[in-house]
Amino acid sequence: MDTAILVDCIKLFEMVSVVMVIAYLFSRSRFYQEILEHRPTISTHIILALIFGILSIYGMSSGINYFGAVVNIRDLGPIIGGLSCGPFVGIGAGIIGTCYRLSVGGPNVFGAALGPIISGICGSAIFILNKREVLSTKYAIIATIGIEVGVSLITLLIRALGGSTSTLLTVFINVAVPMICLTSVAAGIFAFIIHNLIQERQVKLEKEKLEQEIAKKEAELSIAAEIQKSFLPDSLPYFPKYEMAGKSIPAKEVGGDFFDFMPLELIPFSKSQMGIMIADVAGKGVPAALFMALSRIVIRISALWFKNCAEAIAFANPVITHDSKTGMFVTLFLGILDNETMTMSYVNAGHNPPLVFRTGTEKIEELKPTGIAIGVIEDIAFDQKSVHLQNGDVVVLYTDGVTEAINTNTEEFGVPRLIQTIKDSVSLPSQEMVDTIVTRVTEFCGAQPQHDDITLLVIKVHDS
Incomplete structure (x- = not known):
């Protein structure tokens, strides 16, 4: 060319x-x-x-x-x-x-x-x-x-x-x-x-499309957070000989943690008893929040009707199981404090064992499960146990968002750290103990985002 x-x-x-x-x-x-x-x-x-x-x-x-x-x-x-x-x-x-x-x-x-x-x-x-x-x-x-x-x-x-x-x-x-x-x-x-x-x-x-899905997810999480928040106690009740404090911090993905206080003077006519409850619904988002609301109502009514914890949970379990069509279930600890006998009768339905700090020995006791989680099997019995409380003892109830919180090395906060934190702050008032535990968990996690709620309930015994 x-x-x-x-x-x-x-x-x-x-x-x-x-x-x-x-x-x-x-x-x-x-x-x-x-x-x-x-x-x-x-x-x-x-x-x-x-x-x-x-x-x-x-x-x-x-x-x-x-x-x-x-x-x-x-x-x-x-x-x-x-x-x-x-x-x-x-x-x-x-x-x-x-x-x-x-x-x-x-x-x-x-x-x-x-x-x-x-x-x-x-x-x-x-x-x-x-x-x-x-x-x-x-x-x-x-x-x-x-x-x-x-x-x-x-x-x-x-x-x-x-x-x-x-x-x-x-x-x-x-x-x-x-x-x-x-x-x-x-x-x-x-x-x-x-x-x-x-x-x-x-x-x-x-x-x-992704932005719309994110906006929808955020709206659902906001609704779930409002539902969860609306069912938590607005204020802590006064109950002689027991100083109580609680806190629930929703995670990025809202779950179904909740705690509650139930004065039992209405139907059992007992002014010497106070019901306490902490629970964790399996699941996240709006479904978990709605299931939490259902579970709270059913258990609260059952606890007000039945004086015995085991009877209350045995009555509530079939109702919750019947409505648990999505495979959700609830781990729960229901206790009844008595300021006359200074005892706490309880049922632990598959929940994290509450920790009892004994002021006399400075040792920790675990209130281990007495039955499986609620909503799993419809017809099942639950055992009730009782623990005697003395002046200065501290009961700490918590959900797995506390012990399973992870840091940037994917290391869990764990029960040993929780026990040490309890011992370090046992002389503080209940609310300050709650704040101290939350602070320790937050500092441990650092920049690592958490995907489960952190819920705590601290009860200090004052036999006076």
């Missing part, structure tokens, strides 16, 4: 670059957005047909005369119009290109004029066969090569029928082949640009 041909090829590549810039700007226009969303109007079709028709005209007017033919990319506009926008645009652009070529005249005008309209028809047919979706870059190039080979053969056939046969092979090699290559490359670049746009839209839609 001599220098003149090389210069001509460079000129053609420059022309393709101009077309691609126009194509990029077009792909970001609102008109093509309508095509991608499958809602184009008639005016949009007309405008796009004009745009791709102008591309066809530009491709022809920038061509190079060679061996009596014009080397150009006249078919690019109709091809990409048909492949990306459908029949109205592809055929419309082809008609515009054909009319322009006929108006220019010259040798082999009819063969050359057929190129744009045939290209538009073929591109549109492929668009329909591909279910009105844009071809991938590879298949767009293959389709363009096929269309251009067919158009070139038709053009050469018409040229031969017109009596010009001596230079057919030369024209095909020096004119048709460069046109096929350049048009195919240009179509591939255009398809690549369009697919980038489609991927950007998909990422944007997925981002918007």
Whole structure:
């Protein structure tokens, strides 16, 4: 290939670059957005047909005369119009290109004029066969090569029928082949640009969907937190000989922790007793908060009706189990404090063992489970036990959000650290003990986010 041909090829590549810039700007226009969303109007079709028709005209007017033919990319506009926008645009652009070529005249005008309209028809047919979706870059190039080979053969056939046969092979090699290559490359670049746009839209839609899901999740968590908060005691009751304090800190994912105090003077007519309860519902979010609300109401009513803890839990368990259709269950500790006998009778239904600090020996006792969690098995018995409390003793009830809180090394706070914290703060008032434990847990966790509620109940005995 001599220098003149090389210069001509460079000129053609420059022309393709101009077309691609126009194509990029077009792909970001609102008109093509309508095509991608499958809602184009008639005016949009007309405008796009004009745009791709102008591309066809530009491709022809920038061509190079060679061996009596014009080397150009006249078919690019109709091809990409048909492949990306459908029949109205592809055929419309082809008609515009054909009319322009006929108006220019010259040798082999009819063969050359057929190129744009045939290209538009073929591109549109492929668009329909591909279910009105844009071809991938590879298949767009293959389709363009096929269309251009067919158009070139038709053009050469018409040229031969017109009596010009001596230079057919030369024209095909020096004119048709460069046109096929350049048009195919240009179509591939255009398809690549369009697919980038489609991927950007998909990422944007997925981002918007994710943002909506996050907003919905945050709204659910907010509702769950309000539900959980509304069922916690607004104030701590006064009960002689016992100083009580409690706190529940919702985690990022709201669960179903709760604690409660229940004066028992109404139905059992006992002013010397006070019911205490701490529980943890398995699960997170709104379902756990709603199940917590149900469990609290049922257990509270049962505790007010039955003086015996085991009877109260045995009555509440079938009700909760029957409504536990999502596999949720409740671990719970229900105790009854008596300020006359200085005892606490209790049932531990699969809950974390409360810790009793004995002031006389400075040792810790665990009130281990006396039955399984509530909501698991409908017909099951629970054992009631009792513990004697002395002046200065401290009872600490907690949920697993305390002991299972983790730090950045995924190390749990654990029961030993909780016991040590209790011993370090046992001389403080109940509320300050609660605050001290929470502070120790928070400092231990550092920047590690927690995924479970932290709920504490501290009871100090004052036999005076």
